[in-house]
Amino acid sequence: MGHKPTVADVFQPLLRAALGSRPAVGFEFWDGSTILPEGECRGTMRVRSKDALSYLVWAPGELGLGRAFVSGTADLDGDIFTMLRALQSTAPRDARLGLDAAWKAIGAARQLGALGRPPLPPPEEARPRRGHLHTKRRDAAAISHHYDVGNDFYRLVLGPSMTYSCARFAADNDDGRGGANATVSLEDAQRAKHDLICRKLGLAERAGMRLLDVGCGWGSMAMHAASTYGAQVVGVTISKAQAELARERIADAGLSTSIEIRLADYRELRGEKFDAISSIGMFEHVGATRAAEYFDTLRALLRPEGRLLNHAISSAGGSTMHGRSFIGRYVFPDGELLDVGEVALAMERAGFEVRDVEALREHYALTLRHWVANLEGAWDRAVSLVGDGRARVWRLYMAASALGFEDGGLGIHQVLGVVPDEQGHAGMPGTRRAWR
Missing domain, CATH: 3.40.50.150 (Vaccinia Virus protein VP39)
Known part of the structure; x- marks a missing residue:
């Protein structure tokens, strides 16, 4: 009987594309599976539900990540300055949620059943405004x-x-x-x-x-x-x-x-x-x-x-x-x-x-x-x-x-x-x- 992949197994290619092969922070997912750094762990990102991935798929980049954090579907456990600096420093310059990471996010979302309708943005988000800028x-x-x-x-x-x-x-x-x-x-x-x-x-x-x-x-x-x-x-x-x-x-x-x-x-x-x-x-x-x-x-x-x-x-x-x-x-x-x-x-x-x-x-x-x-x-x-x-x-x-x-x-x-x-x-x- 084959091994059923954990959420961590599905996430590994996405994290490698977005953050490089050796992220300095750990990741813990809603099924209890984890991805740990090879060296010193400078904190843990807790991904609490597949909605966090849905946010990333529908808004690749910092907006999707921000939505996941604001909604509470993802969280940072540790000193926030250290963790943000570690994530910033380990990400390859040419792979920060670029096209390769976006495709891997879609693939992970499909495997985890997170490709449905886009989740509503958190209510704290300002909606785009119409009309001329700076009236x-x-x-x-x-x-x-x-x-x-x-x-x-x-x-x-x-x-x-x-x-x-x-x-x-x-x-x-x-x-x-x-x-x-x-x-x-x-x-x-x-x-x-x-x-x-x-x-x-x-x-x-x-x-x-x-x-x-x-x-x-x-x-x-x-x-x-x-x-x-x-x-x-x-x-x-x-x-x-x-x-x-x-x-x-x-x-x-x-x-x-x-x-x-x-x-x-x-x-x-x-x-x-x-x-x-x-x-x-x-x-x-x-x-x-x-x-x-x-x-x-x-x-x-x-x-x-x-x-x-x-x-x-x-x-x-x-x-x-x-x-x-x-x-x-x-x-x-x-x-x-x-x-x-x-x-x-x-x-x-x-x-x-x-x-x-x-x-x-x-x-x-x-x-x-x-x-x-x-x-x-x-x-x-x-x-x-x-x-x-x-x-x-x-x-x-x-x-x-x-x-x-x-x-x-x-x-x-x-x-x-x-x-x-x-x-x-x-x-x-x-x-x-x-x-x-």
């Missing part, structure tokens, strides 16, 4: 998908600072040139980031300067600028949940006379003048086709010698978070990352003089590791707030992003521009010492 309505829907998942969940992940952008891990006596200082707490690092931006914008030069914070989040930058430097701040966001909590936090801090939070799109800003503008973690939602309009709008809002600090994730050559990617479907619908060179060029074309560019990618990697630790340390609470699927989305996306910043696949830059007056005066300090 106000479509941008509002994309922002709501990501930011309106619950302020309590964000507080759990981000910590008391409620700051959803790269922190700066530099001690008080450290100029940051030694890289991210892991001994600095997340709260201190976020405070240091806000203070660096305030000093780059010249808010320390005189009290009462008028600051516009575009994409103000839950108001942390606005609160720091007002409480530390006496700035008068207008913050704008198109997330209702953010605006509501930002106003509460500002009132509790006694800063309501110094800060105004508006539920508004940047394209609605007209006829006002500011001394400085901060844009922190917002430009990723603007899009390449709207970059010129964005900087033209901000340029028109600045007085002569006014400064703009654009703090944004970047990608060499640029990249779009398209609808077949995990991050484009689950995390940042319609998001786009521009090359930092294109950002600087767009600012110059709008009339800014670019005065400083600073890279902080190692700092963002450490920020994300803090956020993952916060999430994993309060997992049951997170699941009770947003559900298991949404919590899984965040764990996977933040861990993978941290690795992207560590290996240089992702970058993040602060680009500082100024609007010279008619005589060409910029009002800028001669060196960076003014904000170090």
Whole structure:
């Protein structure tokens, strides 16, 4: 009597095509069969049902894998950073779920009875949207998908600072040139980031300067600028949940006379003048086709010698978070990352003089590791707030992003521009010492 193949037997050719002959992680399947690495095992992927394979067959690549993970039909048992790095490093460059792996996935699915109708995507997935990219309505829907998942969940992940952008891990006596200082707490690092931006914008030069914070989040930058430097701040966001909590936090801090939070799109800003503008973690939602309009709008809002600090994730050559990617479907619908060179060029074309560019990618990697630790340390609470699927989305996306910043696949830059007056005066300090 012949041996009935186990699920592991059926999966072996697929794993070899997708991950090479010696994956550094183990695999355990729903029938109890396993595939173990030849050397050190850096964690176990548990494939809990044939639906995981169905997701992969109907959406080959990272979207199918993401669906399996978010749905719980596949899981990672072990340190998520170590496992993702191991999977990434062992996969042949030319075989990451390419054509050969796709055909083997179909063959495995046929043997295991997983070639029926495609399973419904997990409900956390954003459906592809119709209409023109980066219209106000479509941008509002994309922002709501990501930011309106619950302020309590964000507080759990981000910590008391409620700051959803790269922190700066530099001690008080450290100029940051030694890289991210892991001994600095997340709260201190976020405070240091806000203070660096305030000093780059010249808010320390005189009290009462008028600051516009575009994409103000839950108001942390606005609160720091007002409480530390006496700035008068207008913050704008198109997330209702953010605006509501930002106003509460500002009132509790006694800063309501110094800060105004508006539920508004940047394209609605007209006829006002500011001394400085901060844009922190917002430009990723603007899009390449709207970059010129964005900087033209901000340029028109600045007085002569006014400064703009654009703090944004970047990608060499640029990249779009398209609808077949995990991050484009689950995390940042319609998001786009521009090359930092294109950002600087767009600012110059709008009339800014670019005065400083600073890279902080190692700092963002450490920020994300803090956020993952916060999430994993309060997992049951997170699941009770947003559900298991949404919590899984965040764990996977933040861990993978941290690795992207560590290996240089992702970058993040602060680009500082100024609007010279008619005589060409910029009002800028001669060196960076003014904000170090």
